Amino acid sequence: MEEKITGRAADRVVRVLAQKIRDGVIAHGAPLPAERDLMVEFGISRTVAREAISALSSQGLVEAKPRHRPVARKPGFDAAMDATGSIVGNLLLQPGGVWNLFDTRILVEASLVRSAAEKANKHDIAALETALLANKAAIHDSDLFYQTDMQFHRIFYNISGNPVWPAVHRAYVTWLAPQWGQMPRLPERNKANFAAHAAIMDAILMRDPDAAEAALKSHLMQAWDQVRLTFGDI
Amino acid sequence: MEEKITGRAADRVVRVLAQKIRDGVIAHGAPLPAERDLMVEFGISRTVAREAISALSSQGLVEAKPRHRPVARKPGFDAAMDATGSIVGNLLLQPGGVWNLFDTRILVEASLVRSAAEKANKHDIAALETALLANKAAIHDSDLFYQTDMQFHRIFYNISGNPVWPAVHRAYVTWLAPQWGQMPRLPERNKANFAAHAAIMDAILMRDPDAAEAALKSHLMQAWDQVRLTFGDI
DNA sequence: AATTTCCATTTGGTCGGACCAAAGTTGGTA
DNA sequence: TACCAACTTTGGTCCGACCAAATGGAAATT
Known part of the structure; x- marks a missing residue:
């Protein structure tokens, strides 16, 4: 023994x-x-x-x-994501690495909003509306807008109840921060982003998964276009 | 300097x-x-x-x-998943850890089959049909069935072209193998699983994302039920 | 008495040397 | 030529030592 x-x-x-x-x-x-x-x-x-x-x-x-x-x-999924940071850091240095990661986010988050449209309960809806209002109020404060933007997206990762997803969201935010952080913050872009958030919200309220997914994808693709405009092809 | x-x-x-x-x-x-x-x-x-x-x-x-x-x-996504193995290993030991992981697989794979139903090209379809035939032929050889089963699912992770997904699939297979490997392999179950695969295939051929997603989810939930029957609540 | 300052101790980071066992290499023998 | 033994390389472990940062508590200050 x-x-x-x-x-x-x-x-x-x-x-x-x-x-x-x-x-x-x-x-x-x-x-x-x-x-x-x-x-x-x-x-x-x-x-x-x-x-x-x-x-x-x-x-x-x-x-x-x-x-x-x-x-x-x-041992939590957060800790796992942290420990994975240095590994992913290498991947992001590769050509297309950032896009590959962001592309997975699009798929995952699209699936999450779809799921939200199908089965978000009152509590989830309320959280989304609160976050959306905060987001709207921050249109003219770009730093705050960035925070509320993140917060709005985070809710989708919380709805499922699976603790993996919040950790994944944190990981996305952390790993993609170098790109997002350096992007110009303009109230015009904030307004457009808020509109996109509102569109997603609408689709969820209408319980329309397809519309929600489409709105989310459009939103994230626009965000990606901004990244490309800022950094060129990466 | x-x-x-x-x-x-x-x-x-x-x-x-x-x-x-x-x-x-x-x-x-x-x-x-x-x-x-x-x-x-x-x-x-x-x-x-x-x-x-x-x-x-x-x-x-x-x-x-x-x-x-x-x-x-x-540095590849495969290597990243390998290096992450010991981290995830801790998480799987926690109550509900395996389910949390498998639940993410359901969401991801559902999204992948949905995507496949929308935009799989001839080459993808051919690969799926080949894998499905191999799967059918292996119904009475449980070990081979396990292989072809994996192969069929893997194709969905390849279709997107994003190299992250194949690595994710490999990770799922590796991390969930301790559960799957100990499950009883019965030709009856193989037949049911093949039928589920065929249903997914049908939905994709019909270009019906909703049906494909539903079939996939049903398939994976059944698989999970088997796991629970084998291991009890984990 | 409460707070700040300062010093001895603790503790992590690095170093150099040493020994062992397994892997790899080499060369001689059958 | 094929095979086996001796030698060399190389990773794994241990030891003892020194340094510098962090810590904690005594001592001085307010």
């Missing part, structure tokens, strides 16, 4: 610590034992302790800022 | 090596320099060299098998 001695020594440490984090023995946000403590606890060298922490970090189970104690993070 | 001395020393090495891999200076499949060579090349200790390789590995830029030279991998 002893542990297998197979593979790297750090694997055992990783397994044990991962289990502790998942089970909450090491609470979310609590710091991990210091490297020198792990040495005595597991009878390993500091090299292995550090390697184990590094592995946990790459799995998103701990957050390791330089010069700081690594803190435990319950 | 000097490099920033900020952050960990390994970061600089990671940046340089990542660049070399992206640019093809280190060809896809070629081994990285040995750790002791990296020491002299970058003027670092072996500790840092190993840390850099570890970081590259977690970013999917190199494949590091124990006791073997790490080999370079051009």
Whole structure:
């Protein structure tokens, strides 16, 4: 009943610590034992302790800022997306990488608005209307408009109830931020975007999935055109 | 003109090596320099060299098998999905984790078949029909049926032309394999699954996105019911 | 007493050297 | 030529040490 001695020594440490984090023995946000403590606890060298922490970090189970104690993070889809960031970063540097990612967003979000049109409940509708009003009120404040724009879109990722989608939305926003952040913010564009949001909202209120999907796709494609105008073909 | 001395020393090495891999200076499949060579090349200790390789590995830029030279991998969406595996593994261990993942698959694949029904070209149709025939022929060979089943579904992920989707399909198959692999394989179930595939195919031939989506969803929900029957509520 | 300042301790980051075992290479022998 | 043993390379692990940033608490200030 002893542990297998197979593979790297750090694997055992990783397994044990991962289990502790998942089970909450090491609470979310609590710091991990210091490297020198792990040495005595597991009878390993500091090299292995550090390697184990590094592995946990790459799995998103701990957050390791330089010069700081690594803190435990319950495995959530958010953490997964964070840990995936550096990987995706490489892909975005490739030709067409940004478009490929944005294209997936179009498909996913189209499907989400379609789903919303079919089965959004009163609560969802209310949230959408609130977000839409905030969006309208921010037309002349481009920074605020950006925030409310994001918020409006985020709601679609929340409606399904599947916790993966909010994490995906956060990932999209984070990964595509370098492009969006540098785009010129004009009240005219804000007005057009708000109109697009309103069109999507209308279609959802009419319970018309096809119209909602069409409006969403048109909206996102317009946004993409803006990106291309700003950055050229990427 | 000097490099920033900020952050960990390994970061600089990671940046340089990542660049070399992206640019093809280190060809896809070629081994990285040995750790002791990296020491002299970058003027670092072996500790840092190993840390850099570890970081590259977690970013999917190199494949590091124990006791073997790490080999370079051009950043692709496949590599990204591979590197994400250990992260997702944690999520699947959580209550409802598998369902959350499978639920996203339903939404994505529904959207893909919908898209296929709208704009699949002759070549796509032919590929689907070929896969469907192979699937039919394998009804009495459960292992082969599993293969052809996967192949049929994969085509939907290929039609869009966006290289992200095939990688996503591979990821779904890999991550959900522990569940699927242990399910009982019965010719009766194969026959039902083939019928479902045929129904999707029909809807696509009729250019009926709604019917295609409905058929796909029904098919996947049935598959999920099987999973639940096999594993109980997970 | 509450707050700020400062210093000793803790802790992560890096280094160099060392040993082992597995993988890869080489050369000699059958 | 084919095969096996010795040698070399290389990744995995451990040790001890030093540095600098972060931390926490004592000491000084208000």
